[in-house]
Amino acid sequence: MTIDMVEPDLRATKPTATAQRSTAGRRRTRSALLFLLPFGLLFAAMMLAPICYSLYKSLFTTHRSGLGLSRPTEMFAGFSNYATALHDNHFLMSILRVLLLGVVQVPVMLGLALLLALLLDSRSARFKRIFQVVFFLPFAMPGAIAAIMWSFLYARNLSPFTALFQHIGLHVDFLSDGLALVSIGNMMTWAYTGYNMLILYSALQAIPGELTEAAEMDGCSGWRLAWHVKVPLLRPALILTTVFSIIGTAQLYTEPAILQHDAPAVTITYTPIMAAQYAAGINNYGLAAAESVILAILTFVASFGFMKFTQRRGLGA
Amino acid sequence: MTTTRYATSSGTTARKVPLASRSGVFLVLLLFSVYTLIPLWWLLVSATKSSGDLFGDGGLWFSHFDLWTNIRAVFHQQDGIFGRWILNSVLYSAGGAFVATLISAMAGYALAKYPFRGRDLAFNIVLGAVLIPASMFALPLYLMFSSIGLVNTYWAVFLPCIVSPFGVYLARIYAADGVPYELLEAGRVDGASEARIFWRIAMPVMSPALVTIFLFQFVGIWNNYLLPVLMLNDDKLQPVTVGLAGWRNGFENGIPYTVTLTGAVLSLTLLVIAFLPLQRFWRSGLAAGSVK
Structure with missing residues (x-):
């Protein structure tokens, strides 16, 4: 709309004025570009360049001489780094692991967030402000600090939860091989449910009151009102939170990285980012780059695939 | 809209909500609050205990109050490096957020108020970049920075943090609606340069949006872990998140849990003290980011 305000104005002026106007216009275009320059340069250097560099780097391998005396040489390797990555069991396992986590944890978390948002939005809710602030707390906390906190809460000799289970005769080790992934899922649920709930809640607040009133006049209330009127209207917000959650799960790093030292099951290549970091750590930059590119493509495919899938279903319904 | 809804809810229908339903809803919300708060409560209580008491009991209530001893221990560990970490975090966060806000304001203002060819394309690129999470760039940045020898310097964390597509997006939205053309034209008629118009007219009008951008970027940088942990080996350069994670894993090296x-x-x-008064801005930004 802002464009429309200026452009007709420019065209409508008389020929003599046009020349004057166009020098002023050129001057303004120049100022606009100057205002954009710092961001443009930094955007190119910090966002576009790393992507291009990774793409380029992923096509090369580094060769070191046996003794490491001469300089390592770079050799064009085509897609061999990609082949290596896709044949590497550790990397493939890391992808399967976050996939499993995404398929189980994301629906649990969003289901919980939806339930809480609907309850908070219902007529029966009291103390709304306090609950909102409480649910928001974990999201405001640095992920690393939250992970450190949970790593203590899971520690065998410290955990109040282990102690609690002990009282009822259960021996639960949150860091054991069988439970490590569940424990990580719990950390993510703790950290992000409130954030998703707030997004859904603000979408609920945007639903016009007349709509719910009308439904109530027709005798639709409580759960039926929530399920048949509110949830369908939440569709865009639900898709948005799901896509954010898919992306977040694919990028999983902090929680497992911090549990690594205490949980034997959490290996150094536990998630795709950790696997790529490991490859970079042993100076295999080509492989690290290829793994980053594969992860980016998979994340893109998963999130856009989900959006397309929901759009198609939306049309069919 | 909402007012009519609340008016009826407090009037006619509130009486119709049965007590059972009200207490049921309250119970579920309370249950989740307990799940949210117990870990934080445990952390708070544990910080007041000596090592002996920490391992002693279930840990959800205070024993001997040793908080001051513990705080002193934190600042003495490794020659007081904790203070340095906090300072680093403040430096990265405040410095990065300040520069990011300024750059975003300039770019957002230009995208909102100047017609030029390719403007829509530029804005769409920015919009696309908003959707890509910062963590996706961390490893590629590490590979690139290590090839030019920038790894393990302040710049390695600072430079990526001053680019905020979300900031540009917010600044553009705000400038488009909030800065009237009449004001800019008036400035031009008075012979002010474009830079002066931006500083003296646009910036003050945009200030609420700028506060939001600053806060978002500040918290984002403060909470960041992946980028600094990749970039910084030298613990003197690390922010507090990375430093503490190092301590957490350094138990074998004699760093007590209590510390x-x-x-x-x-x-x-520190984060709470800095941000509780500003919560209003922070939430309005969250709403703008998610709903618009």
Whole structure:
């Protein structure tokens, strides 16, 4: 709309004025570009360049001489780094692991967030402000600090939860091989449910009151009102939170990285980012780059695939 | 809209909500609050305990109050490096957020108020970049920075943090609606340069949006872990998140749990002190980011 305000104005002026106007216009275009320059340069250097560099780097391998005396040489390797990555069991396992986590944890978390948002939005809710602030707390906390906190809460000799289970005769080790992934899922649920709930809640607040009133006049209330009127209207917000959650799960790093030292099951290549970091750590930059590119493509495919899938279903319904 | 809804809910229908339903809803919300708060409560209580008491009981209530001893221990560990970490975090966060806000304001203003060819394309690129999470760039940045020798310097964390597509997006939205053309034209008629118009007219009008951008970027940088942990080996350059994670894993090297726990509580306390008064801006930004 802002464009429309200026452009007709420019065209409508008389020929003599046009020349004057166009020098002023050129001057303004120049100022606009100057205002954009710092961001443009930094955007190119910090966002576009790393992507291009990774793409380029992923096509090369580094060769070191046996003794490491001469300089390592770079050799064009085509897609061999990609082949290596896709044949590497550790990397493939890391992808399967976050996939499993995404398929189980994301629906649990969003289901919980939806339930809480609907309850908070219902007529029966009291103390709304306090609950909102409480649910928001974990999201405001640095992920690393939250992970450190949970790593203590899971520690065998410290955990109040282990102690609690002990009282009822259960021996639960949150860091054991069988439970490590569940424990990580719990950390993510703790950290992000409130954030998703707030997004859904603000979408609920945007639903016009007349709509719910009308439904109530027709005798639709409580759960039926929530399920048949509110949830369908939440569709865009639900898709948005799901896509954010898919992306977040694919990028999983902090929680497992911090549990690594205490949980034997959490290996150094536990998630795709950790696997790529490991490859970079042993100076295999080509492989690290290829793994980053594969992860980016998979994340893109998963999130856009989900959006397309929901759009198609939306049309069919 | 909402007012009519609340008016009826407090009037006619509130009486119709049965007590059972009200207490049921309250119970579920309370249950989740307990799940949210117990870990934080445990952390807080644990920071007040000596090592002996920490391992002694279930841990959800206070024993001997040793908070001050623990705080002193935090600041003495490794020659007081904790203070340096906090300072680093403040430096990265405040410095990065300040520069990011300025750059975003300039770019957002230009995208909102100047017609030029390719403007829509530029804005769409920015919009696309908003959707890509910062963590996706961390490893590629590490590979690139290590090839030019920038790894393990302040710049390695600072430079990526001053680019905020979300900031540009917010600034553009705000400038488009909030800065009237008449004001800019008036400035031009008075012979002010474009830079002066931006500084003296646009910036003051945009200030609420700028506060939001600053806060978002500040919290984002403060909470970041992946980028600094990749970039910084030297613990003198690390922010507090990376430093504390190092302590957490350094138990074998003789760093007591109590020190790490208390350090975590201290870093959170600072964040709370800095941000509780500004919560209003922070939430309005969240709404703008998610709903629009």
